[in-house]
Amino acid sequence: MKYKVLIATMIAVVMVFSVxxxxxxxxxxxxxxxxxxxxxxxxxxxxxxxxxxxxxGAKLMYNSTTGMVMGKYLTADFNSSTGVFxxxxxxxxxxxxxxxxxxxxxxxxxxxxxxxxxxxxxxxxYRIGNMFIMMNSTSFYVxxxxxxxxxxxxxxxxxxxxxxxxxxxxxxxxNNTQVSISANNSLNAQANSNVFGNANMADHxxxxxxxxxxxxRQMIVIDNNGTIAMLFIHNGNFKITNNTITISSNTSPxxxxxxxxxxxxxxxxxxxxxxxxxxxxxxxSSEIALNLVNGTIANSTINYNSSTHFVxxxxxxxxTSFDINSTVNHHTIVAVFIGNNVTKNTxxxxxxxxxxxxxxxSMSTLVNETSSTHAYYSYTNTSSGMxxxxxxxxxxxxxxxxxxxxxxxxxxTEYYIGGGIIAVLAIIGVAAYAIKKRK
Numbered sequence: 001m002k003y004k005v006l007i008a009t010m011i012a013v014v015m016v017f018s019v020x021x022x023x024x025x026x027x028x029x030x031x032x033x034x035x036x037x038x039x040x041x042x043x044x045x046x047x048x049x050x051x052x053x054x055x056x057g058a059k060l061m062y063n064s065t066t067g068m069v070m071g072k073y074l075t076a077d078f079n080s081s082t083g084v085f086x087x088x089x090x091x092x093x094x095x096x097x098x099x100x101x102x103x104x105x106x107x108x109x110x111x112x113x114x115x116x117x118x119x120x121x122x123x124x125x126y127r128i129g130n131m132f133i134m135m136n137s138t139s140f141y142v143x144x145x146x147x148x149x150x151x152x153x154x155x156x157x158x159x160x161x162x163x164x165x166x167x168x169x170x171x172x173x174x175n176n177t178q179v180s181i182s183a184n185n186s187l188n189a190q191a192n193s194n195v196f197g198n199a200n201m202a203d204h205x206x207x208x209x210x211x212x213x214x215x216x217r218q219m220i221v222i223d224n225n226g227t228i229a230m231l232f233i234h235n236g237n238f239k240i241t242n243n244t245i246t247i248s249s250n251t252s253p254x255x256x257x258x259x260x261x262x263x264x265x266x267x268x269x270x271x272x273x274x275x276x277x278x279x280x281x282x283x284x285s286s287e288i289a290l291n292l293v294n295g296t297i298a299n300s301t302i303n304y305n306s307s308t309h310f311v312x313x314x315x316x317x318x319x320t321s322f323d324i325n326s327t328v329n330h331h332t333i334v335a336v337f338i339g340n341n342v343t344k345n346t347x348x349x350x351x352x353x354x355x356x357x358x359x360x361x362s363m364s365t366l367v368n369e370t371s372s373t374h375a376y377y378s379y380t381n382t383s384s385g386m387x388x389x390x391x392x393x394x395x396x397x398x399x400x401x402x403x404x405x406x407x408x409x410x411x412x413t414e415y416y417i418g419g420g421i422i423a424v425l426a427i428i429g430v431a432a433y434a435i436k437k438r439k
Contacts, residue, residue: 060145071145095227105157167224265337265387287335
C-alpha cells in the first residue's frame with residue numbers, strides 16, 4: 001500500500017513540474033539579447049575608416065566635380081568653393097528640407113580630427129561610408145545617409161539655413177534644465193567612449209558613434225508639406241526671419257552644436273500635427289527608429305527629454321524589444337517607429353509592458369492619460385512602417401515588447417494559477433486514492 005501511495009505522489013510531482021515547464025520564456029530573455037547594430041556591435045576592430053566605409057548605413061556618393069551628394073535617403077548639392085549646401089532633400093518623400101545652408105565665423109580653437117584625418121587649415125570635403133563631411137577652421141559638418149537623415153553642424157559663429165517658401169517653421173524653448181544637463185552629460189559620455197578611445201570630442205559628437213541625439217533646450221521644427229525635420233541647438237541662440245533661420249554660438253570662444261533629424265514615423269502621416277504638439281509640450285519624451293539598412297538594423301534614438309533612457313534591445317521575426325527607465329519618476333510617453341523591412345507590417349500593433357499585455361486606446365486618449373498604474377498604447381500605420389506610442393505610468397526599470405501579431409493569452413500569472421489548480425487537483429486525487437485503498 002505504501003508503495004502505491006509513493007508512486008501516486010511521484011506522478012503528482014511530475015505533473016506539477018510538467019505544467020511549469022510549459023511556461024514560455026520571458027520576454028526579458030529577448031530583451032537581454034544584444035542589439036543588432038551600432039558601434040558596440042561585435043565584429044570590427046579595424047580603423048574607423050574601414051568601419052564607416054563598409055558597415056555603417058547606406059553608401060553615399062559624392063562627385064567632387066559637380067558637387068552632387070547622393071544616396072538612398074539624402075541628396076544635396078555642395079559648392080566646394082563657397083562652402084554652401086543647396087537643396088538638402090529627404091529622398092523618402094522627395095522633399096527639399098533646406099534650400100540653402102552655410103556658415104561664417106572665427107576659428108574654432110583646439111579642434112582637430114585625427115581619426116577622420118582632416119586638417120583645419122583649408123576647406124576639406126570628404127565621404128566616408130554613409131557620411132559626407134565638410135570641415136574648415138570655423139565649421140564642421142557631417143551629413144549622414146540614414147533613414148533619419150541625421151546631420152550635425154558645429155560652427156563658431158553663425159549657421160544660416162534657408163528653408164523652402166512652402167515650409168512652416170515652429171520652435172520650442174524648454175525651461176527644464178535637466179534636459180540640458182543630461183544632454184551635456186551624454187556628449188561627455190560620447191567623448192569618453194571606449195569604443196574609439198582615441199577619438200576626441202569633435203569626432204564623437206559629430207560622427208555620433210552611439211546613434212543617439214539629445215534634444216537640449218531649444219528645438220526648431222521645419223514642416224514642408226508634411227515632411228518634418230527637427231533642429232536641436234546646444235550652446236547657441238537662434239533668430240527666425242521669414243524663411244531664414246540664423247543660429248549663433250552664445251559663448252566666445254565656443255562653437256554652437258546643431259543636430260538635425262527627420263524622424264521616419266513623422267513623415268507624411270495624418271496625425272503628425274498632434275504628435276508634434278505633444279513632443280513640443282513634453283508629453284512624448286523619447287523615440288526610437290528602427291530600419292533595416294544593408295542587412296543590419298539601423299537604430300536611431302531621439303531623446304526629447306534626456307532624463308528618459310529608452311533602449312532597443314533585440315528582435316525576433318515578429319517582435320521588437322526595448323528597455324525603459326528614467327531619473328524622473330513620473331509618467332511619460334515613448335514612441336517607436338518600426339520600418340516595414342524590420343518586421344512585417346500587418347496593419348496592427350500589439351504591446352506587452354513588463355510582460356503583461358497593454359491596453360490599446362486612441363492617440364487622443366493616450367496623450368491625455370494621467371494614470372500612475374496602467375500602461376496604454378496607440379499606433380499609426382504609415383507607408384514605410386508602424387509608429388507605436390507607449391504610455392509609461394511610472395518609473396522603475398521596465399521592458400516593452402512590440403509585436404505585429406496578437407500575443408497568446410498566456411500571462412505568466414495565468415500559467416501559475418493554472419499550474420496551481422492542476423497541482424492541487426493532482427494532490428487531492430492522490431489523497432483520495434490513498435484513503436480509498438486504506439478502506
